[in-house]
Amino acid sequence: MITVNYFGNIAEAAQSDSEILDQKSLDLGELLDLLDSKYDIRKFQFQVAVNRKIVSKQQTLSISEDDEVALLPPFAGG
Amino acid sequence: MKKVFLEGAISPEFIADSIAKHQGKHSIGAHNIFLGQVRADVVGDQKVVAIEYTTYEEMANEKLHEIREAAFEKFDLTCLHIYHSLGTVKVGEICIFVFVSSPRRKQVYEATEWLVNKVKEEVPIFGKEILDNADHQWKVNS
Numbered sequence: 001m002i003t004v005n006y007f008g009n010i011a012e013a014a015q016s017d018s019e020i021l022d023q024k025s026l027d028l029g030e031l032l033d034l035l036d037s038k039y040d041i042r043k044f045q046f047q048v049a050v051n052r053k054i055v056s057k058q059q060t061l062s063i064s065e066d067d068e069v070a071l072l073p074p075f076a077g078g
Numbered sequence: 079m080k081k082v083f084l085e086g087a088i089s090p091e092f093i094a095d096s097i098a099k100h101q102g103k104h105s106i107g108a109h110n111i112f113l114g115q116v117r118a119d120v121v122g123d124q125k126v127v128a129i130e131y132t133t134y135e136e137m138a139n140e141k142l143h144e145i146r147e148a149a150f151e152k153f154d155l156t157c158l159h160i161y162h163s164l165g166t167v168k169v170g171e172i173c174i175f176v177f178v179s180s181p182r183r184k185q186v187y188e189a190t191e192w193l194v195n196k197v198k199e200e201v202p203i204f205g206k207e208i209l210d211n212a213d214h215q216w217k218v219n220s
Binding site: 007070 | 114129131132133134136137140162173174194197198199200201202203204205206216217218219
């Protein structure tokens with residue numbers, strides 16, 4: 001199970017703040033492809049956080065069970 | 079973990095009360111305060127009437143903790159406080175309050191500027207700008 005959190009315009013596109021994917025493990029690239037096929041996420045500008053740390057979207061990174069992934073649109077604090 | 083996020087606008091009373099709470103700290107010689115106010119930006123023929131703030135709270139709190147620690151390393155500060163609104167803040171209301179205190183003046187200006195920049199750039203806070211025709215757009219810090 002991999003938890004994916006959505007924020008801002010991506011949460012709107014996914015019509016959800018969070019979902020649990022029934023996946024054991026996959027590469028970050030595969031995960032983003034999967035989410036793109038569901039929600040067309042690549043039309044948005046966003047960063048990815050894995051376990052609350054920003055990672056590069058191009059990075060070869062294995063996402064495993066119990067990881068928490070978040071798609072973060074541009075920050076707008078302040 | 080210090081509490082940063084407050085529901086709704088930050089009231090002038092809350093800010094005044096924060097200042098009053100420092101009167102017992104006699105090593106302080108200088109305070110500096112930054113207040114961010116929601117601006118009525120013009121978008122086409124519409125105006126922004128409010129911003130609805132959301133955050134990725136667990137990550138934001140971790141990031142804010144790192145920023146606080148780094149600020150105490152970098153500047154000679156007695157204390158610092160960061161407050162940010164969540165939920166709806168109307169134009170003219172305060173959405174961020176950064177309050178820096180030090181024995182002397184010079185450090186507080188630099189520290190305040192540094193802290194506000196860090197919050198804007200590194201803390202996952204999202205802002206939905208509500209327009210007067212009830213449409214919305216997502217705010218991007220420039």
